[in-house]
Each structure stands twice: as C-alpha cells, then as structure tokens.
Amino acid sequence: MADRASDVVAGPAGGEGGAAVVEPEGRPFGGSTAPAELDPSGPDATGRAVLAELAAALDPDRILTDPDTVRPYVHDEAEWAAHGTPLCVVRARSTAEVAATVAACARHRIPVVPRGAGTGLSGGANAVDGCVLLSTERMTAIREVSVGERLAVVEPGVVNDDLRAACAEQGLWYPPDPASAPWSTIGGNVATNAGGLCCVKYGVTRDYVLALEVVTAAGEVVRVGRRTAKGVAGYDLAGLMVGSEGTLGVITEITVKLRPARPDAPRTVVGFFESLADCGAAVAAVTEQGLQPSVFELVDRECLAAVNAWRHAGLPESAAALLLARTDLPEPAAGAEADAILAAFTAHGATEAMASTDETESEALFDARRMAYPALEQLGMGMLTEDVCVPRTRMASMLARIEEISHERGVRIATVAHAGDGNLHPLMLTPHDDPAARDRTRAAFDEIIAAALEHGGTVTGEHGVGLLKRDGMERELGPGVLAMQRAVKAALDPDGILNPGKAV
Amino acid sequence: MADRASDVVAGPAGGEGGAAVVEPEGRPFGGSTAPAELDPSGPDATGRAVLAELAAALDPDRILTDPDTVRPYVHDEAEWAAHGTPLCVVRARSTAEVAATVAACARHRIPVVPRGAGTGLSGGANAVDGCVLLSTERMTAIREVSVGERLAVVEPGVVNDDLRAACAEQGLWYPPDPASAPWSTIGGNVATNAGGLCCVKYGVTRDYVLALEVVTAAGEVVRVGRRTAKGVAGYDLAGLMVGSEGTLGVITEITVKLRPARPDAPRTVVGFFESLADCGAAVAAVTEQGLQPSVFELVDRECLAAVNAWRHAGLPESAAALLLARTDLPEPAAGAEADAILAAFTAHGATEAMASTDETESEALFDARRMAYPALEQLGMGMLTEDVCVPRTRMASMLARIEEISHERGVRIATVAHAGDGNLHPLMLTPHDDPAARDRTRAAFDEIIAAALEHGGTVTGEHGVGLLKRDGMERELGPGVLAMQRAVKAALDPDGILNPGKAV
Known part of the structure; x- marks a missing residue:
C-alpha cells in the first residue's frame, strides 16, 4: 500500500547489518516513527555466530542479508504496524532447513519470526530487531x-x-x-x-x-x-x-x-436497506428461520458510494447497506432457500431486493461486494483494516456505533462485514501525510475495539492479534486467561524465541 | 456390568475412610486385583484438613463419605479398569462450589477427579486413592x-x-x-x-x-x-x-x-456383504463419489448372529458385515443420494441391498444397528469395548486383522464401526470368572491397539485415553509430542492435582 512505500526500511548494511536481540517494544503502531537505528559496527558476536552457523548448515541462496532483498520481508500488510530490523532472512526449502535454522537460533537465543506470503493484516509477521525472518514461502509442494x-x-x-x-x-x-x-x-x-x-x-x-x-x-x-x-x-x-x-x-x-466439491453454482440474493436496524432485522430473520446461506455479506453505504464513483454502478445511494446472500444447496432446495431469503429481506424493509435465476445473474449480483475493496483503493488513501466480531444479533448496533465513531472522530470508515458471522471489517481511510488525521484514525481504531468488547464481541474475528490487537486482546481475555496463555507459551517456548512480542 | 458387581469397592469406613495421596500406579487393568487397602486409622492429617475445609465451605448434602453412597462414584463403565479409594465425593451445585472444592484440594495438594455421569469407557473418571471425586452431575441448568x-x-x-x-x-x-x-x-x-x-x-x-x-x-x-x-x-x-x-x-x-433442525426424516440404505473386502470397497466408493451420508455404520457377522439369536431377525448369517447409511439432504436430493449409495453397495458386491422409501421403513432398516449392543448384552458375558480409528481406506484391512486376532487368541469379538470415519468398536466378549479367558482378552486388546497403529490409525477415536489407552497413546505420539503434552499439563496444573494418572 502506498503509505508504506514511504517507510524507510533500514535493512542490514552490506549483509553485515543486524542488531543484538532486543525485547520487542510493545508499540503496535510504528509507521510514523523511524525504524530502529542500525548498529554501524554490524551484528554483534551472537549475531555473527548465528550467521556463521546458518551459512554452514544451509545453501547460500537460502540466506538473505542484502538490504534490498531483505526489505520485502520485514513487514506484512498491516497499515502502520511497527517492525524492527532482522539479522537476516532464511528462505527454507525443507523441514530439515527449518529445523536447522530454529536450532541455530535456539542455541543463541535469537528470535525467529516465521512468515508465509506476508499478507497478514495485524503485523504478526513483522520483523523484530535482530531476528531471523524464517520464510516458508518456497516450501510449495x-x-x-x-x-x-x-x-x-x-x-x-x-x-x-x-x-x-x-x-x-x-x-x-x-x-x-x-x-x-x-x-x-x-x-x-x-x-x-x-x-x-x-x-x-x-x-x-x-x-x-x-x-x-x-x-x-x-x-x-x-x-x-x-x-x-x-x-x-x-x-x-x-x-x-x-x-x-x-x-x-x-x-x-x-x-x-x-x-x-459442490455440484451447483450458487444462487445469489441481494437486498438494499435504508436503515441499519432493518438490515440487522433481516439478518436475524434469516438466522431464526433456520436458513443457511453459504455466503452472507454486508456492504455499507461508504462502500456503495465508492463503487458508484469508480464504476458508475448506479447502486442506490440512499441505502444504508446492501446484504448479499448465497445458497449452495442442491436444486430445487437452492431455489426454495433463495426465495426464503428474499422474502426475509423484503419483509424487513429491503427497498430493492432480487434473487438470481441463473449463474450469470448470480455473479452480476455479487459484483458490488467484489468491487468494494478495489473501489476503496481507488480513493488513494491509507487504509487501516479493522477486524472485530460481535454476536450476530448485535451487528446492527455495532454498525451504528461505527457510524457514530466515524462522525465523532471525523474519520471516513467504510465497512464490509461477514454479516452471518457478525464479523465486521471497518476500513479506516486516512489521507496520506496528515499526522492529525492519522491520530484521529488511531483513536477511532481503539474506540471500535472498545465498542466490540461492549457488544460482547472479540477484538479480532479472523485477522489475528499480531501487533495491532495485543492491547485489545489483554482487555478481552482478562488476567486469569492471559496467565494461562503465557503459561502455555512458556511451556512450549521456554526461551521465548518464537515470534516474540506477537499475539501473547 | 455384571462382572464389576463382584468388585469389592472398598469405600471409606463410616465416613472416616480415605487414604493419603498416593501416586497413581499406572496399571490400566485393575479388576482382578484387590482395591487398595484402607488405612484403618482413617484419613491422615491432610485428608482430615481437606474434609474440614470442605465441610466449612459447602452444605453437608454436597459431601459424601459413607461407603454405600460413595460406591457408585468410584469408577466409570470401563470394563476392568483400575480404581482407587477416594477421600470423599463432592456433588457440587454451582461454579462457586466447584471452585471452593478445587481450592481446598489445591491448598493441600489432594487429587481432584472430576466426573459427570460416569458413562466413560476408558476409566477416565475412576477414583485415584485419596482423591476428592468432584461430580458436576447436579449442575443441570x-x-x-x-x-x-x-x-x-x-x-x-x-x-x-x-x-x-x-x-x-x-x-x-x-x-x-x-x-x-x-x-x-x-x-x-x-x-x-x-x-x-x-x-x-x-x-x-x-x-x-x-x-x-x-x-x-x-x-x-x-x-x-x-x-x-x-x-x-x-x-x-x-x-x-x-x-x-x-x-x-x-x-x-x-x-x-x-x-x-433438519426438516426431513432421513432415508436409510442397507447392504449385506459376503466379504470384508467388498464392504471396504463399497465404503470407499461412497466416499470417492462425493456422497455424504449423515450416518454410515457397519455391523459385523458376530453382531448379526447375536441379533438373530435374540430376536430371530432373519438377517443373512452368511454376511461378513452389514453397512447402514442414512441421508438427510432435503428431498428430492435425499432420494438421489440414497439411490447413489444403493448403487455403490450393489456395484461392490452387496448380496442384499435396499433403500427405504418412507420413515417407517427407514427406522426398520436401522434396527439391526440399534439392536447390536442389547443383543450382545444378552450373551451374559463381560464386554470390553475397544475404540480405534484408522484411515477410512484401511478399514476393511483392519477388520480382517481383528478377525485374525479373534481366531488366534480365541476371543469372541463383535465389531460395530462408524464406517464412514474408520472408527471401529471391537466388543470383546469374555466369560465371567475365567481368568485365562480374561488374559486372552487383554492380549487381544493390546494386539488390536498395535494393529490400529500399524494401519496408520489412532488408539482412541472417541472414547478417550483414560487409563486403558495410556500405553497405547505413548506408542502413538512418541517422546517429542508426549513431552509437549506434559509441558502443557505442567503449565496449567503445576502441582498435578487434576485427575492425576489419566490421559497424560
């Protein structure tokens, strides 16, 4: 994302960089602060020893220390999440290579940060200072x-x-x-x-x-x-x-x-709602009637406006939200389930609602959901992706609270949600190079987390704790459960070398 | 079960019994050995202290120490599994009472053995000497x-x-x-x-x-x-x-x-097979065709013979096994799935096969499965219930191996299986008061466990480790994973008071 391209990713200089192991600093947001200063003298004795052991154990092409090649690995896709400076990247090709890498790090108590493709949205794969970034992206069999x-x-x-x-x-x-x-x-x-x-x-x-x-x-x-x-x-x-x-x-x-594999193409049902309360009532009705959509999504007014602006899609601008449901039952049950969902939408105030009758129509009706993210990206703003999950019956209330927070903080928030699960992704849009706007976004981010907990929800439905949700997780779990989490961590990683400072 | 009625369950004498905490002895089978001797002087100082704390914290009706009232709680339904002598039984009615009980035990490092209805089949709820048996059966809200x-x-x-x-x-x-x-x-x-x-x-x-x-x-x-x-x-x-x-x-x-709730009554499909290999091929065919029966059971020849003997059911005595499948799809998909299962049975050698056309017929076709356990109980023998699970495609081979073990050891084994899961329950029938037969059964029990592991399976599919499968579990998991299990246990129960000697 564009905002992150301006980060100065301070890779180890000339393959000799790296820093001594430091404790993770516990600051979730780091994009506006300078990355950790490199020690100009290069890695310390421990770092040099680990690099030597890795060089002895692995083919040279497995190990990256050049700043330009290391740079793409130091963080994931979480907007503004802090990251440190790794000792090196290891791109393992086998279990034996992973084991050799971890064993070398364990001997010297050097942190290991495992990562896959780096598409995470919570900073969970971000480098900590002096770590070995252990990528498994090349184990593709x-x-x-x-x-x-x-x-x-x-x-x-x-x-x-x-x-x-x-x-x-x-x-x-x-x-x-x-x-x-x-x-x-x-x-x-x-x-x-x-x-x-x-x-x-x-x-x-x-x-x-x-x-x-x-x-x-x-x-x-x-x-x-x-x-x-x-x-x-x-x-x-x-x-x-x-x-x-x-x-x-x-x-x-x-x-x-x-x-x-499912034999039939799904049917799609959509409904536009003038109020979030109606929308919530329609979701509840679908659940209460025992219907089981295979997909059940919500796209809010900000998303609809962005799709209209991008593609002149002609979606109703007065709608508070769009619900999209799919059914993948075998026919003719799919037709019956689609009809029942459509009836639930209409009965609960949908101003426009329709069900697909063939596959082409089904795909076309799903377009507004599919275009929501790319349409928002067209706005050219920083986008911090929230991920909270509330009990299904509280979703409409939570959406209303998000709109309040947006207005109170002056932060543009577009929300897509997995409506059937109560899992919301408020996408917080922030102009680049506007520190005040950034501060408002962070405040709104924290308020949404607090609101999710007030609604009996969780601070992360599916993106993970990483760095961004550590404080929220602590509030959610409370001291007794946190102590159990930490006891389990200590039992399986007594020296704390595995992805330190993340999740727990 | 009749065999266990002959066990001398040595409850604490006059409410004053109990023994000092002893380490669990690690012998899974205990029915033929005498229970631990009671200390005639009653509980030791620690035991008396815990009883006093429990008496101070709980209503008197929560605590059982009389041998006659304690007796029903000292073991579960696992044939022959060892059990010790508890200090007392606590029948808690609230979370607070559970917490008070565990806290008192924790202060004095007295073992706590939690239990529900005691219907387990692995000895997991059996008393260890000097423990508090903590029953939650009265928390029924x-x-x-x-x-x-x-x-x-x-x-x-x-x-x-x-x-x-x-x-x-x-x-x-x-x-x-x-x-x-x-x-x-x-x-x-x-x-x-x-x-x-x-x-x-x-x-x-x-x-x-x-x-x-x-x-x-x-x-x-x-x-x-x-x-x-x-x-x-x-x-x-x-x-x-x-x-x-x-x-x-x-x-x-x-x-x-x-x-x-599922709206439709299920359809039932049955097929009798002359060979286990045919039976296995039919199960594989159902899986490979992407069919998803909601129930998919197997009843072997020994069970069929017992049902015939009990109810003159006229089931084909030449069959090696009966497969029973159900489908709960919405109609008309259920009819199509039932037809496809029937075709798979017939194509793979079923000598008799039929599908229900209405609910009455569906229930009637399921009778042979329903009657298998009670028919075996009519035989008046001890019944040790095995529980192993193998990869689905190895089930026929595992069944053949069980028949071999039965013949080699001279142990009558009747098997019911959750065929679609590869989860087998060989029921090992042993005459009462026949120590030699009992020894043969134990040997067969161990051989079935070994065979399950040789087939890439697990020593327990759904009944749990308890006491009976501890050795098997150790063989299955190996030292590295066992060490992790024990580390987790130590992390969450550092003094080892919770159901010691079970599972891990």
Missing part, C-alpha cells in the same frame, strides 16, 4: 490429495488458491477462502486461523486442520494431530498451533480435511 | 438456548439428550450424539470430546464448543473461548480443554453452537 481419505497434505508455502485448484481437479473442495486466497499461503492461513466468506456455513481454517508437522522452539521436528477422521489421543496440540501466529512452533507440513 | 445466536449455554451436568430436546423445541439441533446420549452429560462429553453416529457428516463435540467456564487447578474461575461465531484472540484454550479428560481444569459451564 502439494504432497498428496487423497479422494479416498478426503484429505490433502501440503507444505506451508502452498498458496491457498493453488491448493483449492489441486483439490478441484479431484472433485474435492478446501473451503477456507480468505480474501488473500490468491496470494496467501496455507502455512500463514493455519498460523492465523484464517477465515473468509465460506465460514458462515463451512467454518474456518481450524475446522479443516487434521495434522501438522511442526518444528519446536528447540528445533525438533514433531507431528501433532492425525490422518484419521477422528481421534482423541492426548491434548489437541494441532488445534493449539492453529492461530498461534508462529509463537509456539514453525509449521512445516499441513494435513487438511476436504469436502466433496 | 440449561441457561440459554438462543435462536438468534444459534447457541446454547448449559451447566456441565445437563444430559446430552436433555440439551437436544431443549434445542429441538426451538427448531435447533445439537448434533453430537454419543451412544450414551440418554445418560451422559455435556460436561463429560466435552471432557472426552465425545463422538457418535453424526460425526461422519457433522463432526464431534469439539466442533460445537464455543466457550467454557473452567475452574483452574488453583481454584480460580476463568472463561475461555467466546460467544461470537468467529474469534482468534489468543490460543484456543477452549479447544485445548475439550478432550483433556479433566486434567487441565474442571468445566463448570459450556457454550455450544447449534445447527438448524
């Missing part, structure tokens, strides 16, 4: 897609869409579909427990992880989980790894369960 | 069933079927359906991550747990998980608690997600 077992075994660097395509060839389907699916990796998806549009009916990444190969904080290779459909032998360590953001181990292989 | 949020909040003592009935009244459905559903409690279901018939399409208990209130090993009350549909704030401690068999905390409230 799809080792198995089994029709008989309905599972796939992949290396962590496999891109989500590539796995989905390989499954589709076998008549199988890997449901988790984060918006980043064309670029993000399964390793990153697992590390953050990625969600997406399908969650409302088919669940999140955690619901599909059967087994993991993991390199522990000591550099040992272990396998957790199982290949069988069921199993209760011991604690669910595979589930514990999912969403742990690289703080408990480095994932080197993933076994996911799959579903049969 | 259904606090909330929310149509709008599609969730329920219950106390741990709510019986599974009672929750299902309460949900059904609201047009909602709680899928997990262990065979013990008429008696087992949600607390126990969560502690063991219970499965059931529905798992093949709808998942296990873990897939439905959103949030838990838990009393920690220190006696503190915490809430883990969330009420929202999604959430990634911190490690998934709720998921970690599920299946932890009371070794990480005592569950005092459970929030489960629900599904809309």
Whole structure:
C-alpha cells in the first residue's frame, strides 16, 4: 500500500547489518516513527555466530542479508504496524532447513519470526530487531490429495488458491477462502486461523486442520494431530498451533480435511436497506428461520458510494447497506432457500431486493461486494483494516456505533462485514501525510475495539492479534486467561524465541 | 456390568475412610486385583484438613463419605479398569462450589477427579486413592438456548439428550450424539470430546464448543473461548480443554453452537456383504463419489448372529458385515443420494441391498444397528469395548486383522464401526470368572491397539485415553509430542492435582 512505500526500511548494511536481540517494544503502531537505528559496527558476536552457523548448515541462496532483498520481508500488510530490523532472512526449502535454522537460533537465543506470503493484516509477521525472518514461502509442494481419505497434505508455502485448484481437479473442495486466497499461503492461513466468506456455513481454517508437522522452539521436528477422521489421543496440540501466529512452533507440513466439491453454482440474493436496524432485522430473520446461506455479506453505504464513483454502478445511494446472500444447496432446495431469503429481506424493509435465476445473474449480483475493496483503493488513501466480531444479533448496533465513531472522530470508515458471522471489517481511510488525521484514525481504531468488547464481541474475528490487537486482546481475555496463555507459551517456548512480542 | 458387581469397592469406613495421596500406579487393568487397602486409622492429617475445609465451605448434602453412597462414584463403565479409594465425593451445585472444592484440594495438594455421569469407557473418571471425586452431575441448568445466536449455554451436568430436546423445541439441533446420549452429560462429553453416529457428516463435540467456564487447578474461575461465531484472540484454550479428560481444569459451564433442525426424516440404505473386502470397497466408493451420508455404520457377522439369536431377525448369517447409511439432504436430493449409495453397495458386491422409501421403513432398516449392543448384552458375558480409528481406506484391512486376532487368541469379538470415519468398536466378549479367558482378552486388546497403529490409525477415536489407552497413546505420539503434552499439563496444573494418572 502506498503509505508504506514511504517507510524507510533500514535493512542490514552490506549483509553485515543486524542488531543484538532486543525485547520487542510493545508499540503496535510504528509507521510514523523511524525504524530502529542500525548498529554501524554490524551484528554483534551472537549475531555473527548465528550467521556463521546458518551459512554452514544451509545453501547460500537460502540466506538473505542484502538490504534490498531483505526489505520485502520485514513487514506484512498491516497499515502502520511497527517492525524492527532482522539479522537476516532464511528462505527454507525443507523441514530439515527449518529445523536447522530454529536450532541455530535456539542455541543463541535469537528470535525467529516465521512468515508465509506476508499478507497478514495485524503485523504478526513483522520483523523484530535482530531476528531471523524464517520464510516458508518456497516450501510449495502439494504432497498428496487423497479422494479416498478426503484429505490433502501440503507444505506451508502452498498458496491457498493453488491448493483449492489441486483439490478441484479431484472433485474435492478446501473451503477456507480468505480474501488473500490468491496470494496467501496455507502455512500463514493455519498460523492465523484464517477465515473468509465460506465460514458462515463451512467454518474456518481450524475446522479443516487434521495434522501438522511442526518444528519446536528447540528445533525438533514433531507431528501433532492425525490422518484419521477422528481421534482423541492426548491434548489437541494441532488445534493449539492453529492461530498461534508462529509463537509456539514453525509449521512445516499441513494435513487438511476436504469436502466433496459442490455440484451447483450458487444462487445469489441481494437486498438494499435504508436503515441499519432493518438490515440487522433481516439478518436475524434469516438466522431464526433456520436458513443457511453459504455466503452472507454486508456492504455499507461508504462502500456503495465508492463503487458508484469508480464504476458508475448506479447502486442506490440512499441505502444504508446492501446484504448479499448465497445458497449452495442442491436444486430445487437452492431455489426454495433463495426465495426464503428474499422474502426475509423484503419483509424487513429491503427497498430493492432480487434473487438470481441463473449463474450469470448470480455473479452480476455479487459484483458490488467484489468491487468494494478495489473501489476503496481507488480513493488513494491509507487504509487501516479493522477486524472485530460481535454476536450476530448485535451487528446492527455495532454498525451504528461505527457510524457514530466515524462522525465523532471525523474519520471516513467504510465497512464490509461477514454479516452471518457478525464479523465486521471497518476500513479506516486516512489521507496520506496528515499526522492529525492519522491520530484521529488511531483513536477511532481503539474506540471500535472498545465498542466490540461492549457488544460482547472479540477484538479480532479472523485477522489475528499480531501487533495491532495485543492491547485489545489483554482487555478481552482478562488476567486469569492471559496467565494461562503465557503459561502455555512458556511451556512450549521456554526461551521465548518464537515470534516474540506477537499475539501473547 | 455384571462382572464389576463382584468388585469389592472398598469405600471409606463410616465416613472416616480415605487414604493419603498416593501416586497413581499406572496399571490400566485393575479388576482382578484387590482395591487398595484402607488405612484403618482413617484419613491422615491432610485428608482430615481437606474434609474440614470442605465441610466449612459447602452444605453437608454436597459431601459424601459413607461407603454405600460413595460406591457408585468410584469408577466409570470401563470394563476392568483400575480404581482407587477416594477421600470423599463432592456433588457440587454451582461454579462457586466447584471452585471452593478445587481450592481446598489445591491448598493441600489432594487429587481432584472430576466426573459427570460416569458413562466413560476408558476409566477416565475412576477414583485415584485419596482423591476428592468432584461430580458436576447436579449442575443441570440449561441457561440459554438462543435462536438468534444459534447457541446454547448449559451447566456441565445437563444430559446430552436433555440439551437436544431443549434445542429441538426451538427448531435447533445439537448434533453430537454419543451412544450414551440418554445418560451422559455435556460436561463429560466435552471432557472426552465425545463422538457418535453424526460425526461422519457433522463432526464431534469439539466442533460445537464455543466457550467454557473452567475452574483452574488453583481454584480460580476463568472463561475461555467466546460467544461470537468467529474469534482468534489468543490460543484456543477452549479447544485445548475439550478432550483433556479433566486434567487441565474442571468445566463448570459450556457454550455450544447449534445447527438448524433438519426438516426431513432421513432415508436409510442397507447392504449385506459376503466379504470384508467388498464392504471396504463399497465404503470407499461412497466416499470417492462425493456422497455424504449423515450416518454410515457397519455391523459385523458376530453382531448379526447375536441379533438373530435374540430376536430371530432373519438377517443373512452368511454376511461378513452389514453397512447402514442414512441421508438427510432435503428431498428430492435425499432420494438421489440414497439411490447413489444403493448403487455403490450393489456395484461392490452387496448380496442384499435396499433403500427405504418412507420413515417407517427407514427406522426398520436401522434396527439391526440399534439392536447390536442389547443383543450382545444378552450373551451374559463381560464386554470390553475397544475404540480405534484408522484411515477410512484401511478399514476393511483392519477388520480382517481383528478377525485374525479373534481366531488366534480365541476371543469372541463383535465389531460395530462408524464406517464412514474408520472408527471401529471391537466388543470383546469374555466369560465371567475365567481368568485365562480374561488374559486372552487383554492380549487381544493390546494386539488390536498395535494393529490400529500399524494401519496408520489412532488408539482412541472417541472414547478417550483414560487409563486403558495410556500405553497405547505413548506408542502413538512418541517422546517429542508426549513431552509437549506434559509441558502443557505442567503449565496449567503445576502441582498435578487434576485427575492425576489419566490421559497424560
């Protein structure tokens, strides 16, 4: 994103850079502060020792120390999240290389920051000073897609869409579909427990992880989980790894369960609502009637205006929000479910509502959702992506509160939401090079987090804690649960070398 | 079960019994050895101190020390699993009472063995010497069933079927359906991550747990998980608690997600197969064709013979196994799926196969499965229930191996299986009062576990580790993962007071 291009990413000078291990500073936002100063004398003795061990253990092309090649790796896509200066980047190609890297770091207590494609939105993959950035993006083998077992075994660097395509060839389907699916990796998806549009009916990444190969904080290779459909032998360590953001181990292989491919193209139902309350009532009605849309999204007035401005789409400017639902039941049940959703929309005040009758129409009706992000990007502003989730029945109230915060703080906020899940993404638009606007955005960001907690929600529905949500998480969980989180972290990473300062 | 009635359950004498805390002995089978001798002098000073604190904190009716009232609590339904002698039973009625009990035990490092209805099949709820047996069976409030949020909040003592009935009244459905559903409690279901018939399409208990209130090993009350549909704030401690068999905390409230009730009665398809290989091929064909039966069971020749003997059911005695599948798709898709399953059965050698055309027929076709357990119980033998799970495509091979073990060891083994999951329950039938037969059964039990591991499976698919599967679990997980399990246990229960000697 444009704003970040102006960051001065201070890579290690001439491959000799790096800094001593420092404690992460705990400041979530760092874009407006200068990155950590490099020590002009280069890495200290510990850093030099680790680099020497890595050089002895790995092929030279695995290790990046040149600032220009290191630069793309130092942060993820989180607007303004702080990042430090790494000792080097290791682009591992095998479990053995990951294990060798972690073992070298463990011996010297150097931080390891694992990363996939770097598409995260919370700063979870951002470098901390003096760390080894351990990228698994080059571990891209799809080792198995089994029709008989309905599972796939992949290396962590496999891109989500590539796995989905390989499954589709076998008549199988890997449901988790984060918006980043064309670029993000399964390793990153697992590390953050990625969600997406399908969650409302088919669940999140955690619901599909059967087994993991993991390199522990000591550099040992272990396998957790199982290949069988069921199993209760011991604690669910595979589930514990999912969403742990690289703080408990480095994932080197993933076994996911799959579903049969869905035969029918979905039907799409859309409805425009003049008030958020009507919109919330329509969502509630769909839920209460036992309907199960396979996608159930909301696009708010700011998004609609941006789509109109970009594409002259002629969407009703008076609408407070647009609801889009899809049904993927086998026909004729899909037709009946689409009709029932349409009736619920109309009964709860939709001013315009329609259901697709064929695939072309279905895709056309979904266009407003598909165009929301690119239309907002056309505005040429910084975009901080919020991610909160509230109980479904509180969504309309939460949306109203977001509009209030927008007005009170003078921050333009466009919201898309996974309406059926109560998972909202307020996109906070900020002019570049306007420190005052930036401060207002940060204040609004904090107020939205507070509002989500007041609504009985969570500070992160699917993007992860990373750096941006650490304070919010502490408020959400409270001291007793935080102590348990930290005890688990200390049990599996006693020296605290795995992605320190993130998530917990 | 009859065999256990002959056990001498040495309850504490006159309410003054109990023993000092002893380490669990690690012997999984204990039915043929005498229970631990009571110290005739009554509880030691520590035991007396804990009893005094409990008496001060709780109403007198909460605490049982009389041997006759204690006796029903000292073990679960696991045939022959060892159990010790408790200090007392506490039947808590509230979270506060659970917390007070655990806190008193924590102060004196007395073991706490939590239990629900005691329907477990692995010995997980069995007393260890000197423990406080903490029953949550009287915490039976259904606090909330929310149509709008599609969730329920219950106390741990709510019986599974009672929750299902309460949900059904609201047009909602709680899928997990262990065979013990008429008696087992949600607390126990969560502690063991219970499965059931529905798992093949709808998942296990873990897939439905959103949030838990838990009393920690220190006696503190915490809430883990969330009420929202999604959430990634911190490690998934709720998921970690599920299946932890009371070794990480005592569950005092459970929030489960629900599904809309299914409108249609299911269709049932049955097929009899002359060979296990044909049977396995039919299961594979159903999976490979992308069909998704909502129930997919297997009943082997020994079960069929028992049903015939009991009810003169006229089932084909030449069949190696019967497959039963159900489909719960909306009509007419259900008819099409039933036809496809029937065609797969016939194409793979079913000698007799049929699909129901109405609800009465559907229920009648399912009778052979329903009658399998009671028919075996009519045989009047001890019944040790195995529970292993193998990859789906290895099920036929595993069944053949079980038949071999049965013949080699001279042990009568009748198997029911959740065929679609590869989850087998070989039921090992042993004459009472025949120590030699008992030894053969134990040998066969171990060989089945070994065979499951050789087939790439797990030593427990849904019943839990408890006492009976500890050795098997160690072989399955290996030292690296075991060390992680123990580290997690030590992190959350540093003094090891929660259900010591079980699961990990």
